[in-house]
Structure formats: C-alpha cells, structure tokens
Amino acid sequence: MFKFEPSPYGSLVRSFNFEPTPEGYLMSHTTVTVAIAYHSGFGHTRRLADRVALGASSVPGAKAVLAPVDTITDGLWDTLSAADAIIFGTPTYMGTASGTFHAFAEASSKVWHGRGWQDKLAAGFTISGGMSGDKLNTLQFLTVLAAQHGMNWVNLGLVPGWNLADSRDDEVNRLGFYLGLGAQVPNDVDAAGLNTGDLETAELLGARVARQALTLLAGRRALVAA
Numbered sequence: 001m002f003k004f005e006p007s008p009y010g011s012l013v014r015s016f017n018f019e020p021t022p023e024g025y026l027m028s029h030t031t032v033t034v035a036i037a038y039h040s041g042f043g044h045t046r047r048l049a050d051r052v053a054l055g056a057s058s059v060p061g062a063k064a065v066l067a068p069v070d071t072i073t074d075g076l077w078d079t080l081s082a083a084d085a086i087i088f089g090t091p092t093y094m095g096t097a098s099g100t101f102h103a104f105a106e107a108s109s110k111v112w113h114g115r116g117w118q119d120k121l122a123a124g125f126t127i128s129g130g131m132s133g134d135k136l137n138t139l140q141f142l143t144v145l146a147a148q149h150g151m152n153w154v155n156l157g158l159v160p161g162w163n164l165a166d167s168r169d170d171e172v173n174r175l176g177f178y179l180g181l182g183a184q185v186p187n188d189v190d191a192a193g194l195n196t197g198d199l200e201t202a203e204l205l206g207a208r209v210a211r212q213a214l215t216l217l218a219g220r221r222a223l224v225a226a
C-alpha cells in the first residue's frame, strides 16, 4: 500500500506502508525456512534445486521447501511469504532466465507492491549448456529481482575452482562464479549426468543461505531482547 509523507526536504515522498517483522514472531521462532523458487524445463535445474534444499536442511535449525514456479498459485505465494530466505533457480534460456521464471518474476510485482519480501534473504543459481552460456546475465537478473523486492543478496562465498593447471573439472564452483551458482551440462546429457562439482556447489549454496538466515534471526532476536 502506498502512502505519501512529507520528507525532511519539504517535498512529498511516496513510501510504502509495511509492517516490520512482529516482535512476537521473532521471539517465538528459533528456526528458519529457506524456500527454493525454481523453474526447470527438462529436469536439470530441478536436480540442482533438490541439492540446494538438501544443503539448506542439513543446517541445524533450518528447513527447506521446494517451490516450483511453473504453476502460480496462492499456495506458492504463501510458501514464499512464510520463508526467511528465497533462493531463485532457473535455467538460462537465450541468455537470461526462462520465460516461465520471468512470468513468475513479473507476477511477483503484486508482492513488490506490498513489500512482502522486504528484508528477506535471497540467492540464486542457474544452469546452461555452454560453459558460459551467458549465465552471468541470468544471475544478475536474479540479483536485480531481489533488489527490487528489497531483499538482501547472499553471494556464493566460494573461490573459483578448476583454475589451475592440475585442477579438475568437477571441483566446487568450477566455473568461478561469485554472485551465485552457475552450473553447466552438455545439451545432450540429462539430469542424471550433472557434474558432481556443480551438485556439491548447490548444496554449499543452500547451507550458506540457511546459516546466514539463522544469523540474521539471532541478530533480530537479540535486538528485540536488548
């Protein structure tokens, strides 16, 4: 909901009227939920999403929930609204997120209007057929989507792998992304053939986001208690 308020500089500024996380909620919650909002045309992104979920739920105090975005229902929005963090996952199609994911992103403008995801954590992953495949553009799109919602982006937090003469092509973060996970699979290989380094990286991303969400919750609780 919009409202207009006078700014200290004398003009009217448009601000949003949204509730901060209620103190009662903060004090009664010690666990976090990480939602993985993803689309997958042929199963590759879905397998990564499963591993991201596994990583998130491996952190004590965190649970993961998979939220496929190809069917946009009230239940999908409720799941995302209840989450402490949302990890976006999409294949890279034509150098950006898939059309289905874009439809979801566009539909999220209703949430944007009410600042429903403000201050939640966000992160992202993508996969493509090419080693580059223009995946960086997809991760940047996901980052901007998160920023428009006022979310706080959690990066991958891993140094690049597969970057020394004797290193292997199945190392963690083998394609050397920083913003999120960029995975790769040849166009003629199905989801069962995903690179083990990419799968491990997916798990690490999920765990990292879960840890960050728990840290944030602990900080918010401490502030309320202070």
Ligand SMILES: Cc1cc2nc3c(=O)[nH]c(=O)nc-3n(C[C@H](O)[C@H](O)[C@H](O)COP(=O)(O)O)c2cc1C
Residues within 6 Å of the ligand: 039, 040, 041, 042, 043, 044, 045, 046, 090, 091, 092, 093, 094, 095, 096, 127, 128, 129, 130, 131, 132, 133, 134, 185, 186, 187
């Ligand atoms: C419509 C379409 C567009 C694609 N565009 C790209 C692309 O821009 N770059 C790339 O490297 N691979 C591209 N690919 C390959 C997919 O990114 C790759 O197969 C990916 O693993 C698909 O993931 P999914 O099974 O979750 O849909 C494209 C595939 C399709 C079907």
